[in-house]
Amino acid sequence: MTIDSLAAPLQAALAAKGYSQLTPVQESVLEPSLAGRDLLVSAQTGSGKTVAFGLAMSPEVLGGIDSFLPADKPLALVIAPTRELALQVQAELVWLYEGATVASCVGGMDYRTERRALDRGAHIVVGTPGRLRDHVERKSLDLSELRVVVLDEADEMLDMGFAEDLEFLLGAAPEDKRVLMFSATVPKEIARLAETYQRDARRVEVKSAASQHADIEYKAISVSNRDKEPAIFNLIRWYDAKVAIVFAKTRANVNHLHARMVNRGFPVVALSGELSQSERLHALQALRDGRARVCIATDVAARGIDLPGLDLVIHADLPTNPETLLHRSGRTGRAGRKGTSVLVVPQAEFRKANRILQGAKLVAEWGKAPGADEVQAREDERLVSDPALTADVGEEAGIAAELLEAHGPESIAAAFVRLWRAKRSAPEELVEDLPTPAPLPPRERGEFGPSVWYKLSVGHEGRAEARWLLPKICEAGGIAKDGIGAIRVQQDVTYVQIAEPLAGRFREMTEIEPGLTMERVAEAPEFGPKGRVTSDRPARAPREGKPAWGAKPRFGDDEGDAPRKPRAPREAAEGASARKPWAKREDGDAPKKPWAKREEGDAPKKPWAKREDGDAPKKPWAKRDDGDAPKKPYARRDEGDGAKPRWTPTEGERPMRDDRPAKSAPRSAGYRSHGGSPDRPARSTGFKSHAAGSKPREGYGARDDAPRKPRGEGGAEGRPFVKRDYAKADGGKPAARSAGAKSHGAKPEGKPFAARKPAAKPVDARDTSKRFVPPKRPRG
Known part of the structure; x- marks a missing residue:
C-alpha cells in the first residue's frame, strides 16, 4: 500500500514530514485484508511502529471525514509502558493527526491539568497504565465510546507488572473495540493476553528474528573486572559519537557511573526511575540540544526513547535476557541510520554473554578494549582532520596575523594541540591486556581433567x-x-x-x-579422609611451660618412661593404695582417696549421727519434754503460763482487730485505706460509705440526732465513732474536722471561713446593657 491510498489529512501530514514511502511494518498493517481486524504485530525496534499503528487506527479515528469535529469522549486509547515513550507517541500523533486533540495521562504530571484536558474533550488519549486506571476509577476518563485500543511495547508492560492494569483498562472498554498490540518480541504472556482480549487476531511479523537489527554492528569487548569502567570511558572516546547511551542494571550503578564520568569532564546526564518527570525531560532535552552527549540509564527509563543522532549503545552491565538486549540496542540504528552496540564482558561472564547473543540470534565481533595510546592516536587523527582547519579565514584574519608575527607557526600549532587536548580528559590506562578467553573443552560430570x-x-x-x-x-x-x-x-x-x-x-x-x-604448588597435595592435607601438616607449636605434642611423655612422667595414654585407666597393684593420676607419687607418701574408709578411731562422725548424752544439742524442731514444749505463737495463752500478758487497749488507744465491731456495724477506722494508722487517726465515719445502713447525711460530720455544725469551732480530737465536742480547745484554736482527710484540716488562726458569695446570674445574650465595648482610640 502506498501513501497515495491514504486519507487526505494523512497524506498531507506524511508529506510535510518528508515521507516518500512507507516502511515495511507500515505497509503490512495497511493491507486491505487486515482492515478492521485485531492485530498482533511483531517488528524490530526502530522500524516505525508508532506511525504504523497511527495509520492502522485511522479508520476508527477519522470515520471517513477529512476534518475533526469537537470531541466529547475519546475514540482511541494508546497505552505505553513509560512516561517518555507515552509523551513521544503523543508528539508523533499530534503531527500525524493535525487538528485532532491528543491528551496525555502519565505519572509524575499534575493530575488536575490532565483532568481539565479530558473534560474539554480529546479524540485520542495516550498514557501509562497506572495513571489511565486512576482516571477511569475517578470517573474523569470515559471509555464508553472507545473504538480502538493500542498497546505499544506490550511485552515490556507485562515485565514491569502492568498486567492487572491492562486487564482493567481492556475490560472497561466496549466489547466491540479493536485491539492492536505492537511489540518487538511476542513471549507467551503476550500471546495469552491476545487470546483473551482479541477476537480472531491476525499475527503480523515483518522480519524474522535472524535479520533483526541489520543496521546495527555488534561488538563484544573482553575485559577484566578492574578494567571495566576504564574500558567504557575509552570506548566513548574512541567512537566519539554525537549521542551515546550507557545501560546499567540498577540505579546505584547509574549514579556511580554518572559521578565517575562527571569527574572526567564528560558531558553526561543520568536517566533512572528515581528522577521526577521534570528532571527526565530536562535530561532528554539536554541530549537533543547537544549540551550533553552521553546518557547513563536503566532499562526501564530508556525504554522506547528516540534520540536524534544516537549512534552508540554500550552495555556496561550485561542484559538479563535476549529480549532486553534487542530493546537496548534498538535505541540506535533507527530509520535507516547505522549504529554500534558494544557489550563490555568481564572474563567471568564470557559464557553468559555468548548465551544471550545466541538467544537473540546475533553474531558479535569479539575484541579487546582500546588502550590509552590507541585512543590518543585516534583523537590526534580527528584533530588533523578537524573542519575548523580547512575553513576560510574570516574576521579572525587580523588576530591570526598578529599571532603569527608574535609567536610563529610552530608555537601556535603547539598551543592549538594543547587547547584541543585540554577539553578532554586523558585516556584511561588499562591494567591488563587479556585476550578473548577460549572456551574450555566439554568434560563429564564429576571429572575436572588436567x-x-x-x-x-x-x-x-x-x-x-x-x-x-x-x-x-x-x-x-x-x-x-x-x-x-x-x-x-x-x-x-x-x-x-x-x-x-x-x-x-x-x-x-x-x-x-x-x-x-x-x-x-609443584605437586598435588594428598588429602586425608576428612579433606585435610597429610603431606605437609604443620607441627603445632609447644605451649608455654609444656612440651610439644609427642616430644616428651605427658602428665609429668620421668624421663625415659614410656608415655602413658591420656585416657586409659592405669591398673593399680594389688594392695597398693590408689593415687591421683596427675600427682607424682613417692614411696610411702601417696595420698589416700578422700572417699576411702579411714582407720578405726580416726574416721569422722557423720554430721547427722546422734551425739553422746549431755553433749548432743537438741534439734530446734524436736519435741520438748513435758512442761517445756513451747506453745504455738498464734495460740491464746492462759494467765500463769509465764508468757507476757496480752495487750489490751487503754483509754485513747485504738482497739486490735479482734476487738472490732461485727460486720453489720460500720467499717472500722483501722483500715489502712480509710486513713487509720498509729500516727494518723482514721477518717470520720460521717461518710455515707462508712456507715452501714445509714441514711443520707448532710454536711461533713457523722450522723447524729442533731445535725453537726458545718463549720463550727472544733474541740479536741476524739476516738472514731464518737461525737466531737466543738468547744474551743488549746487556747481557742479550732480543732481540725475529721483529721482523716487533708482537706478537713484546721484553717490558719485568725482567718475564719468567709461566707460564700452567691453565684452570678447567667448572662442573657440578648441583653446588651452590660456588654463590653472597647474604648475608642484617640485620633492622630
Whole structure:
C-alpha cells in the first residue's frame, strides 16, 4: 500500500514530514485484508511502529471525514509502558493527526491539568497504565465510546507488572473495540493476553528474528573486572559519537557511573526511575540540544526513547535476557541510520554473554578494549582532520596575523594541540591486556581433567570460605568459575585446583589483595579422609611451660618412661593404695582417696549421727519434754503460763482487730485505706460509705440526732465513732474536722471561713446593657 491510498489529512501530514514511502511494518498493517481486524504485530525496534499503528487506527479515528469535529469522549486509547515513550507517541500523533486533540495521562504530571484536558474533550488519549486506571476509577476518563485500543511495547508492560492494569483498562472498554498490540518480541504472556482480549487476531511479523537489527554492528569487548569502567570511558572516546547511551542494571550503578564520568569532564546526564518527570525531560532535552552527549540509564527509563543522532549503545552491565538486549540496542540504528552496540564482558561472564547473543540470534565481533595510546592516536587523527582547519579565514584574519608575527607557526600549532587536548580528559590506562578467553573443552560430570594446584595464604584461622575465595580468584585471573575445581580450606592455608589451560593466567606468586597471596604448588597435595592435607601438616607449636605434642611423655612422667595414654585407666597393684593420676607419687607418701574408709578411731562422725548424752544439742524442731514444749505463737495463752500478758487497749488507744465491731456495724477506722494508722487517726465515719445502713447525711460530720455544725469551732480530737465536742480547745484554736482527710484540716488562726458569695446570674445574650465595648482610640 502506498501513501497515495491514504486519507487526505494523512497524506498531507506524511508529506510535510518528508515521507516518500512507507516502511515495511507500515505497509503490512495497511493491507486491505487486515482492515478492521485485531492485530498482533511483531517488528524490530526502530522500524516505525508508532506511525504504523497511527495509520492502522485511522479508520476508527477519522470515520471517513477529512476534518475533526469537537470531541466529547475519546475514540482511541494508546497505552505505553513509560512516561517518555507515552509523551513521544503523543508528539508523533499530534503531527500525524493535525487538528485532532491528543491528551496525555502519565505519572509524575499534575493530575488536575490532565483532568481539565479530558473534560474539554480529546479524540485520542495516550498514557501509562497506572495513571489511565486512576482516571477511569475517578470517573474523569470515559471509555464508553472507545473504538480502538493500542498497546505499544506490550511485552515490556507485562515485565514491569502492568498486567492487572491492562486487564482493567481492556475490560472497561466496549466489547466491540479493536485491539492492536505492537511489540518487538511476542513471549507467551503476550500471546495469552491476545487470546483473551482479541477476537480472531491476525499475527503480523515483518522480519524474522535472524535479520533483526541489520543496521546495527555488534561488538563484544573482553575485559577484566578492574578494567571495566576504564574500558567504557575509552570506548566513548574512541567512537566519539554525537549521542551515546550507557545501560546499567540498577540505579546505584547509574549514579556511580554518572559521578565517575562527571569527574572526567564528560558531558553526561543520568536517566533512572528515581528522577521526577521534570528532571527526565530536562535530561532528554539536554541530549537533543547537544549540551550533553552521553546518557547513563536503566532499562526501564530508556525504554522506547528516540534520540536524534544516537549512534552508540554500550552495555556496561550485561542484559538479563535476549529480549532486553534487542530493546537496548534498538535505541540506535533507527530509520535507516547505522549504529554500534558494544557489550563490555568481564572474563567471568564470557559464557553468559555468548548465551544471550545466541538467544537473540546475533553474531558479535569479539575484541579487546582500546588502550590509552590507541585512543590518543585516534583523537590526534580527528584533530588533523578537524573542519575548523580547512575553513576560510574570516574576521579572525587580523588576530591570526598578529599571532603569527608574535609567536610563529610552530608555537601556535603547539598551543592549538594543547587547547584541543585540554577539553578532554586523558585516556584511561588499562591494567591488563587479556585476550578473548577460549572456551574450555566439554568434560563429564564429576571429572575436572588436567589441573594445577595453588596454595592461598589464608585458612580456617582467617575465616576463609569457598564462597568468599571463589570470586576473588576469578577476578584475579580473569576466569569463570567453571575453570576452578576443588577448594580445600585447611587450618592456615587453602588449596585451589585450577584447570591447566587457564593456569597461565596466574603467576608463580600472585597477590590477590593485600595480605592474600596465591602460590603455585609443584605437586598435588594428598588429602586425608576428612579433606585435610597429610603431606605437609604443620607441627603445632609447644605451649608455654609444656612440651610439644609427642616430644616428651605427658602428665609429668620421668624421663625415659614410656608415655602413658591420656585416657586409659592405669591398673593399680594389688594392695597398693590408689593415687591421683596427675600427682607424682613417692614411696610411702601417696595420698589416700578422700572417699576411702579411714582407720578405726580416726574416721569422722557423720554430721547427722546422734551425739553422746549431755553433749548432743537438741534439734530446734524436736519435741520438748513435758512442761517445756513451747506453745504455738498464734495460740491464746492462759494467765500463769509465764508468757507476757496480752495487750489490751487503754483509754485513747485504738482497739486490735479482734476487738472490732461485727460486720453489720460500720467499717472500722483501722483500715489502712480509710486513713487509720498509729500516727494518723482514721477518717470520720460521717461518710455515707462508712456507715452501714445509714441514711443520707448532710454536711461533713457523722450522723447524729442533731445535725453537726458545718463549720463550727472544733474541740479536741476524739476516738472514731464518737461525737466531737466543738468547744474551743488549746487556747481557742479550732480543732481540725475529721483529721482523716487533708482537706478537713484546721484553717490558719485568725482567718475564719468567709461566707460564700452567691453565684452570678447567667448572662442573657440578648441583653446588651452590660456588654463590653472597647474604648475608642484617640485620633492622630
